[in-house]
Amino acid sequence: QYCCSNTGFRRSTSGGPGGATTSGWVATDRFGWSTPICMDPANHDVLLAGSQYVYKSVDNGLTWAKTSGDLSTNPVAQLLYGTITTLAISPANSNVYYAGTDDGKVWRSLNAGASWDDVSAGLPQRWVTRVVPDPADPLGVYVTHSGYTSDDQATLVHHSANQGGSWTNVSANLANVPANDLVVDPADPLRLYLATDTGVWTSADAGGYWYALGAGLPV
Secondary structure, eight states: OHHHHHTOOEEOSSSSTTOEEOBOOOTTSOOOTTOOEEEETTEEEEEEEESSSEEEESSTTSBOEEOSOOOSOOOOOSSOOOOEEEEEEOTTOTTOEEEEETTSOEEEESSTTSSOEEOOTTSOSSEEEEEEEOSSOTTOEEEEEEEGGGTEEEEEEEEESSTTSSOEEOOTTOOSSOEEEEEEOTTOTTOEEEEETTEEEEESSTTSSOEEOSSSOOO
């Protein structure tokens, strides 16, 4: 929570007990309640974490340094904090990073964090809950949103086939509830699984049509 109350992530090499401190964090940054962290699927020495800035570690989380500017709009609002809410490294291309913020921004880096491009154009200005690179296609990426803080319940799932250059709404027939997370099946990139406030949905055609996953899951 709040990146261990702004003191930096803990790291353990003993399965959890005795987590050691890590270094490089700036305590005055804005860290979100659920501070995002991700690991490069192809290189476990590389990790990303976020405040309003993207932090990067190249030594398996021992030391960290900022690798972006402020990616938020720095809003003055009680329900928007100007923090990064989601980070991802493409499994298909380790140089491609994505970041999403609580104030509706989505960013892309094509050079492992050295520079960042705002790819929010065409997306709603809503809390970005997840940015999900396609595991098989280095150009493909999905974004999920929640409008809960704006009293907007519409489910919002978007897909880009050009690394965020343009976006297509693939919410289709989904119910009007916040979308919280999305998984692309690594064995079948057309198969999507979506977590919403009212249950789990799946699509067999990359978001063209959605239906409830299985039976017996709680709403």
